[in-house]
Amino acid sequence: MTKQVAGISAQTRWLILAIIAVLALGSVTVYAVQAFGRYQARTTGASAAQITDKLHDGNRIVFRNTAMGQGYGQIASVAIAEPQGPRELSQTVCDRVDATTEYISCMRTQRGIPTTFETRILDAQANTVVEWPLPGVPSRTRISEGGLVATTAFVTGHSYATDSFSTETVIKSVQGLDFGNLEDYSIFIDGQELTAVDRNVWGVTFDSENKFYATVASAGKTWMVEGNLAERRMNSVIQNAECPSVAPDHSKVAYKKRRAQSGLAHWDIAVLDLKTQKEIILPLDQGFDDQLEWLDSQTLLFGMPRTGSAGDSDVYSVKTTANAQPQIFIKDAWSPSVVRTTG
Structure with a gap:
């Protein structure tokens, strides 16, 4: 005898759940197809x-090309002396870019089902040196002359303009060293250790191969902090300061x-x-x-x-x-x- 639950048989409930699942998957597929279509529209045809x-x-600006047509999203560069001049493109597509004389840090979205994210480190000729996965949407990256790489990814939410986001910021090196998640470092605000579970860290900038600055947030406030990799410690510098x-x-x-x-x-x-x-x-x-x-x-x-x-x-x-x-x-x-x- 089929078991009845709240007037609906178990078989009927499973059928309803299956239909909902199919519809949800269909919605995801439609969205993915539409997003891919929009991306294709941006990347086809002659470049603008x-x-x-x-x-x-030589002295140059390296950036993400957003001119519509072929080359959209790819790493580009122009001479500093002629920023509006012709741009040279690599074949690598990135969401965020940072470069030194030796390396390029490229945060990428790999579109598909499922969509994944990664950091790819390239040499000056745009050849891949090393890569590793990201836990979420690319947000910020900085690379030092010595090969330290900082990345920030959104793990929930998609904007700093809301208070509901969460980030993961890590520092690694091209040579294979892993300095870990900066949220695990000791953080001091005006001399008092910050232990709140809602703390977020993002937006690293390197001052040397050991010293860096970053943003720390907690309880709706932000601080610029000075960090020390060897000591795994960060100290506040000034309040209401982000992405130094x-x-x-x-x-x-x-x-x-x-x-x-x-x-x-x-x-x-x-x-x-x-x-x-x-x-x-x-x-x-x-x-x-x-x-x-x-x-x-x-x-x-x-x-x-x-x-x-x-x-x-x-x-x-x-x-x-x-x-x-x-x-x-x-x-x-x-x-x-x-x-x-x-x-």
Whole structure:
């Protein structure tokens, strides 16, 4: 005799569950097909940017190409002296990029069912050196001249603009060393150890092969921290500071600073003089959500999605002086990284 549960037989309940599962799988499949279709539309046809076969092996900007057509999403580079000039492309597609004279760190989404994520380290000629899996959506990466690689991935949620996200930030080396998850380090805020279970760490920038800066968040607050790999310890430097970036002369750190307002999150740019502890804030009419990059000691670069055009973005530059206004530096670009082989 078939068992009855709340007026519905067990067989009927299993049939209903099976139908729901099929519909859910169908929805996932439809979404995946639509997403792949949108990606195909961006990557086919002639490129909207001028492409060159000449390798930019001098002072250059390495970035993610977002010009529609062939080469969309691939690693690109332009000469620093001609940022709007022809761009050289590699065949590797990345979501986030950082580069030194020897290596390129590439965080990638491998589209499929299931979709997976990875970090791939390339040499200066874009040949793969090493790779490892990521636990979630690529967010931030930085690589040091000595081959230290920091990556931040979202493990839940997809935006720093909400309070529901969680991240995993790890540091490894091209040579195979693993410095672990930074959430496992000792973290001190104003001298008091932070042990809260809701703490998050993201947005590493390297000051040396042992010293770094990063963002720590807990209970709705953020701090820029100074970290020490050998001691596995981080100490707070300043509150309300995210995604730091150390200046080439190591005298200043630039970062995102969240504006006190209701509604959607809005970040301005701030620069801290590490010697005097003086902070300069550069208000932005349109807030941004990127990790800054230093073009030189007085100029910052950052990516900005293009309003009303999904998948498009541009790289802007801004001087670190009062009342400076951002200007487009490279059209159809994202995740800029400055590589200097000469002074």
